[in-house]
Amino acid sequence: MEKILVVxxxxxxxxxxxxxxxxxxxxxxxxxxxxxxxxxxxREPFDLVLLDVWMPGMDGLEVMARLREKPSxxxxxxxxxDDAPETLLRALRERACRYVTKPIEPKELTALIRExxxxxxxxPIEVISAKPDWxxxxxxxxxxxxxxxQAVLGQLEADLPEDVRVSVGQAFRELLNNxxxxxxxxxxxxxxxxxxxxxxxxxxxxxxxxxxxxSFEGLSHAAVSNxxxxxxxHAAVREEMGLRPGGFGLVLTRAMVDELLYNEAHxxxxxxxxxx
Numbered sequence: 001m002e003k004i005l006v007v008x009x010x011x012x013x014x015x016x017x018x019x020x021x022x023x024x025x026x027x028x029x030x031x032x033x034x035x036x037x038x039x040x041x042x043r044e045p046f047d048l049v050l051l052d053v054w055m056p057g058m059d060g061l062e063v064m065a066r067l068r069e070k071p072s073x074x075x076x077x078x079x080x081x082d083d084a085p086e087t088l089l090r091a092l093r094e095r096a097c098r099y100v101t102k103p104i105e106p107k108e109l110t111a112l113i114r115e116x117x118x119x120x121x122x123x124p125i126e127v128i129s130a131k132p133d134w135x136x137x138x139x140x141x142x143x144x145x146x147x148x149x150q151a152v153l154g155q156l157e158a159d160l161p162e163d164v165r166v167s168v169g170q171a172f173r174e175l176l177n178n179x180x181x182x183x184x185x186x187x188x189x190x191x192x193x194x195x196x197x198x199x200x201x202x203x204x205x206x207x208x209x210x211x212x213x214x215s216f217e218g219l220s221h222a223a224v225s226n227x228x229x230x231x232x233x234h235a236a237v238r239e240e241m242g243l244r245p246g247g248f249g250l251v252l253t254r255a256m257v258d259e260l261l262y263n264e265a266h267x268x269x270x271x272x273x274x275x276x
Contacts, residue, residue, distance in 0.1 A: 002117050003027045003045070005074070007037045007060070008052040017050065020106040021113065034058025038066055046074045048117060053080035053087060061087075064094035075116055079104060085156050089130035092137075092152055097122055099155065119144055123188050132156065135196040141184025141210070146176050153196060157203070160275070167256035168203060168273050174253050175207050175269055183209025183267055203273045213265035 004026050008014045014030040021028045029046075031037040033055050041049075049067075053060040060078060067073040078091045081102040091099055097116045100109065125145060129136035135156065139145050150173055157165050176192070184190040195206040254260055259272040 001025065001027045002047040003029070004048050004050060004113065005029055005031060005037065005040060005046045006050045007031045007033075007055075007063070008079075009033055009055045010052075013052075016106075017104070017109070020110060021050075024110045024114075026113070034060070034063045037063055041067070041070070041074070045072075048075045048077065048113065050077050050079060050113070053078055053082060053091070061090050061094055064091070064096065068095060075122070077113065077116060083155065083158065085132035086130070088152060088155055089127065089132070089135065092125065093127040093130055095124050098148070099152065101155075122148075125149065126191075128193075129195075133198045135194075137194045138191045139180075139194060140188040141180040141186055141190040141192060142188040143177070143180070143186070145188075146173075146180055149176070149194065156196070164203075164273060164275065168205075171253045171256045171271055171273075172205055174250070175205075175271065179207050179209035179211075179269075182214070183211030185211070201274060201276045203275065204270065205272075206268065206270045208268040211267050213263075213267035 004021055006014050006017045006021070006028060007030070008017070009032055011032070014032070018028045018030055029040075031040050035058055037049070037051070040046075051060045051063060060080070064076055064078075067076065075097045076095070077098045077100060078096040079100040079102055080087060083101050088099055097119075098112055100112065123140040123142065123145060125140070125148065126138040127136075128138060135153070137149065139149055150169065153172065154165065154169050157168060160168075176194070179192045180186060184192060190210045192210070193206075193208040195204075197204040197206075253271070257271040258274045259270075261270045261272075262268065
């Protein structure tokens with residue numbers, strides 16, 4: 001049975017979460033502040049710490065920094081009512097597995113905790129820049145890390161109109177997955193570099209992968225290569241190659257963003273979404 005330590009200075013919150021996770025089959029204990037959390041973790045191991053950010057004395061982000069010094073730190077899921085980009089990025093820098101905004105829906109929290117525990121060891125994401133208007137990350141080439149980054153960047157754009165958030169999120173997901181799958185060969189020892197710049201009138205994303213690049217002439221299995229009078233020609237190519245149905249990613253991405261640019265080798269891509 002996995003052991004979880006719930007840390008929050010609010011007694012009622014600790015109690016409610018303990019009941020919810022306990023009923024889901026976890027072994028759950030609680031702590032009320034940073035020092036008691038570190039003391040508890042020195043005495044016994046836990047699989048995961050569900051950690052509030054803002055606590056008196058030592059806040060949750062400082063606790064996470066101290067945990068990184070341990071040889072085998074537990075996984076950490078951060079919870080807070082503060083959804084400011086600076087807080088989210090600091091939590092990511094301190095290697096939080098996930099970020100949960102209060103108030104927390106019990107069933108969603110239970111599902112998230114189970115997902116994190118079932119995921120196995122997570123490779124760290126390196127935070128190069130944590131400014132809300134300039135985020136730069138180095139991410140391992142695995143789908144688990146990609147999902148974490150998509151969630152983080154989606155939270156950073158939460159103040160944008162829904163249609164902008166949806167189109168940017170879908171474009172980013174498609175291009176990131178292409179980078180880690182085709183550029184990085186799903187090798188977690190390889191990394192992609194991601195930059196997200198936010199100006200007053202535009203969003204700019206840049207993704208650089210470790211691969212040798214590609215040419216559009218070699219993408220006969222993708223809809224982007226279809227002639228105008230044969231929009232499904234790539235489907236037959238995919239069937240011959242034994243690939244699953246699909247291949248519309250780049251076509252859809254072009255439709256969702258305002259500009260899509262590749263470098264000469266096609267192992268770096270930039271897309272722009274204008275906000276006015």
